[in-house]
Amino acid sequence: MVSLKDIARELGVSVGTVSMALRGSPRIGRETASRVKALAGELGYIPNHFGRGLRSGRSALIGCLVSSLQASFMATIVEAIGARAAEAQYSVLAAWSDGRREKMLQDQLELMLSKNIDGLVITNPVLAQHPALLARLNRAQVPFIFCSYHCGDQGYPFVVTDDEAGGRLAARHLLDNGHRAILCEFSHSVERRLKGNLAEINCRPDARSCVFHDLEELPVLIAEQRATAIVSYSDMRAIDTIYLLRQRGIRVPEDVSIIGYDDLDLAARPEFNLTTIAQQRKQLGIAAVDYIFERLGGNAPADRILLAPSLVERGTVRRVG
């Protein structure tokens, strides 16, 4: 590996000169600077990570702590994080800990800290339940941000989709298509979606909503309420629902309409062709990285970032009435 010293020796100048020349310092003459740059290019000089890090304290490494990459939703976010980071010559140090075991989470965190990450993007809701770990991050002066998860307004910075708006979008689409009896699925982790659903439906005096917790209730509920539409809290869940309904002889969308959330790749497949609310997946990752960069630049950017969702019309919502 070629170092500053090699270049300096070759050119008969000091290492300081070479360093400054390469970083474009105005204190180095044009002549010298160009000779240095030429030779550096020729020799394929790459600044040494350790030397630079030791001096600057920066590693150009961003940690990314994910629950699981399996969900293609996460994969997109992580890819976006990597792409954005790479633009600034940053790399991403990826780790996952699906489990709820605090020990494993802590080990992963310590491992990352031991590599001197400059910042951390957390795409793992579990972490919010371990204040000790977040305190550890603060002590280590590592800026972090939750990505795609609120973690219940505990004051930690986050970037998420505006789920309430997404919920309204879904409900409004059903209302616009004539549905008046709508079943909305409850989920603890994303209750804002439900909140949006209900807010929108309850605006219309002639429409009524009903919250359900368990897929098994659905067939009964559909009959009882004469419901014509279902709002699922996610695409995955919607697909499970469609399967169950078909099993019970209830057709989608002929008998009942359904709308998902997330816009996974799966939703676009012809087998499902699911109408859904899309999240700006890439933008979630990008915004998270940008937040970290701002913090690293010494700024105090907004730390509650909401991204707008959008409706994707496909084949599971039918016009009625």
Add this chain to the structure above:
Amino acid sequence: MVSLKDIARELGVSVGTVSMALRGSPRIGRETASRVKALAGELGYIPNHFGRGLRSGRSALIGCLVSSLQASFMATIVEAIGARAAEAQYSVLAAWSDGRREKMLQDQLELMLSKNIDGLVITNPVLAQHPALLARLNRAQVPFIFCSYHCGDQGYPFVVTDDEAGGRLAARHLLDNGHRAILCEFSHSVERRLKGNLAEINCRPDARSCVFHDLEELPVLIAEQRATAIVSYSDMRAIDTIYLLRQRGIRVPEDVSIIGYDDLDLAARPEFNLTTIAQQRKQLGIAAVDYIFERLGGNAPADRILLAPSLVERGTVRRVG
């Protein structure tokens, strides 16, 4: 951040002593060693990544160059790599470049090299088409291994599923279920699977095989050949095939059986319930990391690792005859 110097000052010994004590050198007295360790634990000392790296030349970082994380297949591999690496206190530096643009690939590679990765796992077939990049790796003395891709026996180390065996497994399962006219799908990237299919089928004089390249040919071919079974080169492809066949009024598995490859999570879903050949996904990642570790330890491990596939029986292969 607490450093060796802090501990040394506190204890009134030299930094060298502290360093050796923590690494368990026999040259340090038992008394001193335990005092050092106690204080280090108390202060939460973490060896500095840069200092250590500068001295040792090792970063405890393993690069992982993926084509895309979207495929859940890749995600599992990358997760396994991370888990295995973490056991040895290594972290994974993840990067992806789906594109076929050499420039982007090269940038990602240089970015990783600039972080002084100790080894690289390549899960991106495209890279094998750029010998210049691999030469770059060799020059930088970074051990690497292809994971899950052969890249056509160019002498690069790899760990892959024994696709020929997998192909035989698929064909034998169909033969065992009475199928005698079998359509096998061609794919350039995984032709060993096809080779295995044909080898097995051609063993049986009363069975016949036919290779097809395009899904559109299928309905005609099924009629012409009176074929009762199809071997797809992947699960994703099998699912596409099932959809197309159903569109054309051909039922699976009543009219025609089909078998996939990979055993994606998707294949297990009730909508598809696909009989398939499973790859040892986690083991692919683990073996890759172990190879790197062996190389780092100065050994010369086997560099053509084949992992055994296995049959997963589900609902898309019917007994005939």
Add this chain to the structure above:
DNA sequence: ATCTCGCGGTTAAACGTTTTAACACTCGGG
């Protein structure tokens, strides 16, 4: 002639770790 200033560069220190050579001390044997 002297002072000042800007230019173009050099020197040296600092970041944290590891390792080797050297050093001090003790003790047993000659």
Add this chain to the structure above:
DNA sequence: CCCGAGTGTTAAAACGTTTAACCGCGAGAT
């Protein structure tokens, strides 16, 4: 009393980069 060996510790160098402080020199101002 000296030598050698063994034990426990220190001092110093090295890894590569960055930067504050310094230095020499010529030009222009005083």
